[in-house]
Amino acid sequence: MHIVQPGMEIDVLKENSKIANENFRLMKSHGIKSVDFMGSIGAGKTALIIKLAEKLRAKGVRVCAIAGDVTGADDYGRFEKSGLDAVNCNTGHECHLDANLVRKSLSKIDLDAYDVIFIENVGNLVCPADFALGTDYRVVVISTTEGDDMVRKHHDIFLHSDIAILNKMDIADAVGVDPEVIIEDYRKLTGGLKEMYMCSARKDEGVDEILVALGL
């Protein structure tokens, strides 16, 4: 049984922020740019990271990934198979990565050997929003296969992200989803200040624009 004391949740978030700041400073001291990829289960985070990393490596940029999952090494295996250096990071039970888990993963990486670190968070549109990891950018990835109501149902993660991506545009018609509904919800949520990026990681469409948005 877990007993939560009053104020404990705030302490956990405060401690996370402190470690996230340390992670940020550590990566900066090695000249590393980092991105936290949050998003729903199966939205295409792994597929997109692999595609982005392929394009960066072709330009001579040195990339490493941290594969966050509750258990197993499936995404880690996919990264490695694609030629992307990676570290596996299992949360055990938790539905999100936290700054301390990322700190442990960073300690396994030769930070002088990379220019960019992509962190794949656990598939979840709720919990990761509260736990900054210390990255330059926070990205949220959803896909057309989840229906057209993800932005309306999950305000927090979209408001906590710098960039929002709608993946699997290639099958929007097949699943009967009108991307414009999702995009308009995001526009409204961000007061018309931000546009959602649309892409197909599979078809390599819209991926270059995401690299530009990340300044990579």
Ligand SMILES: Nc1nc2c(ncn2[C@@H]2O[C@H](COP(=O)(O)OP(=O)(O)OP(=O)(O)O)[C@@H](O)[C@H]2O)c(=O)[nH]1
């Ligand atoms: N049609 C289509 N399928 C895609 C696209 N991107 C990913 N997929 C497929 O969607 C499935 C899930 O993709 P993943 O990259 O594993 O998704 P994920 O977000 O990493 O999933 P979790 O790590 O389990 O949360 C796989 O079968 C991918 O091949 C896309 O742009 N179009």
Ligand SMILES: [Mg+2]
């Ligand atoms: Mg994945």
